[in-house]
Amino acid sequence: MNTSLVHDRLPVPAEFDVDLLVVGGGINGAGIARDAAGRGLRVLLCEQDDLASHTSSASTKLIHGGLRYLEYYQFALVRKSLREREVLLESAPHLIHPLRFVMPHAPHLRPVWMIRLGLYLYDHLARRRHLAGSATLDLRRHVAGEALQPGFRRGFAYSDGWVDDARLVALVAKDAAERGATVLTRTRCCELQRERGGWRAQLQGAHARTLTAHAVVNASGPWVAQFLQQVAQRPAAHEIRLVRGSHIVVPRLFAHDFAYVFQGEDRRIVFALPYEGEFSLIGTTEVDVAGDPADVHIAAAEVDYLCALANRYFQRQLTAADVVSSYSGVRPLLRDDAASASAVTRDYVLELDSEVPLLSVFGGKITTFRRLAEEAVDLLCTRLNISYPAWTAHACLPGGDMAGADFDHFEYGLAQHYPWLEAALRRRYARAYGSRVSRLLEQVRSAVDLGEEVLPGLYQVEIDYLRREEWVTCAEDLLWRRSKLGLHLPPDAAERLDAWMARKPT
Incomplete structure (x- = not known):
């Protein structure tokens, strides 16, 4: 794939410090910064916490078309997502890989003909280059049936993609930086004022400064409306519905590499995925929330709900005591007339201020981030009179x-x-860094050169690389977002790593 672009002089006024200020270091903000920097714009991205600290690290880790959205007749969204699934599979084969899903059939919830029709549409709404089509399974003979309750005899299989969501954000931001963007973490945009056809922004935090920008992107996710009203002093044309999605991690429920998709009596869909080798990931819930989107935690009722649904399908029965980890995130969904959170659209709207270049992102999902970014930068280029x-x-x-x-x-x-x-270790490096393993191990000629083993499986060479190349400043960044090593390490691992990093400043 071609990754280089050559540009002539930008026809953007030179009196601005940057052409584009992007507020928000989730997947959409990072994607827009990457796209704009690759077109030659002078870009600065600021994020109030770490990259992917909130919604973008709390997904079900899927690159998918959204099979269940067909039930709500969202054919255009599913087609767009399926097309993007193919693009992303090719763009990061180390990080995004195919995953085969098994759907045990519960006859009282949906008839066979309806499931087959849905899977036929899912197979054919967009071209597939890397994924196998759907199939009917005899669960009495298929390996995926061994972990299930004996009453499930028939099932269906289809394909989608899996991704480490937080790591994806880091790599997108890294690509933006290598194309010229400035990426500032732990830096919040606290004030935005219109000035000479652009904006004057006040940034607070680790990289405090005042700067001017010709255009601004508000990609602050759950804070999108709040940012418009309180920071930009602008009304929001769209409303969002904040929905908490929670997941639990339990010891591995099955030994194979298939994933499962289950449906509850409430007709909600829950996934059970192989996770980090030793675990299974189960989720998600959908609960309307209010308050600070940064302060979200799984509720006991959500744990019970996920365990109960898993217990309807799996032979091994779960209780809350089996949960070794959990995470929750707030999805900023476009508010519509849907009664349930499940039915709310996962599509997005881009709102471009007609007076000054201010673009706000409402909604969206991780699978469509690249397409969203492309559309956003197209709008901005038109507004800035560049092509x-x-x-x-x-x-x-x-x-x-x-x-x-x-x-x-x-x-x-x-x-x-x-x-x-x-x-x-080699396999983990390959999945996390792909061809960049050669950069990670550039000065390494033997195991001794990996440096100190600060934590089991975590060597100094990797810590130094992530601090230097991927904006890691603390243990949580490294153990839970740039990797998932936190699942495999003792409870005091973060404390030990923070202490080590404090002794070894960059």
Whole structure:
């Protein structure tokens, strides 16, 4: 994939410090910063916390079309998502990979003909280049049936993609930075004033400053309306509905690599996914919330709900005591007339201020972030009277430039090049960094050169790389967002890592 662009002089007024200020370091903000920087715009992104600290690290980790959205006749959204699924699978084959889903059939919830029709549409609404089509399964003979209650005899299989969501945000932001964008974490935009056809912004936090920008993007997710009203002093044309989605992590419920999709008596869909080798991930719930979107935690009723639904399908029965970890995030969904949170659209709206260049992002989902970013920057380029073309549809993310997008072949090559690297560590590096493993291990010639093993499986060379290259400033950034090592380490791991980092300043 071509990842280089050459631009002439920008026809944007030079009196502004930057052409574009992006507020929000979730997937949409990072995607817009990347797209704009790749077109030659001078971009600065600020995020009040770490990258992907909130909604963008609390998803079900799926790159998918949204099979259940067909039930609400959202065919355009599903088609758009399916097309993006293919683009993303090619852009980061180390980070995004195919996942086969099994749907046990509960006859009293949906008839066979309805499921088959839905899967036929899912197979054919967009072209598939990397994923197998749907199929009917005999669960009495299929390996996925072994973990299920014996009453489930028939099932259906289909394909989607899996992604480490927080790591995806980091790589998108990294690509933006390598194309010229400035990325500031722990930095909040607290004041925005119109000035000479643009904006004067006051930033607070780790990188406090005042700057001027010709255009601003409000990609603050659950805070989008609040930012407009309190910081930009502008009314919001759209309302959002804040919905908490919670997930639980339990010891592995099945030994194979298939995922499951279940339906409850309330007709909600819940997934059970293989997770981090030793675990299963179950979610999500959908609960309307109010208050601070940063202060969200799973409720006991949500844990009970997820355990109860899993127990209807799996032979192994779960209780709250089996939950080893959980996470919750707030989705900023476009408010519509839907009675239930499940039925609210996952599509997005881009609101561009007609007086000054201020674009706000309402709604959206992780699968469509690239398309959303492309549309947003197209709108801004029109508003700024520049005509640089879209480019991200055929560009790899950092580490994704593998020949033929074949991860297994790539990992085999790593084994030949680094025979001294322990297999589990090599596989983790391959998944996290892709072709950037060579940059991570640039000065490493043997296991000794990895440096101090600060925590089990975490060496100094990786800590230094993430602090230098990916905006890591504390243990939580590294253990839960740049990786999921926190699941595998002792309870005091974060404290120990923070203490080590304090002794080893960058």
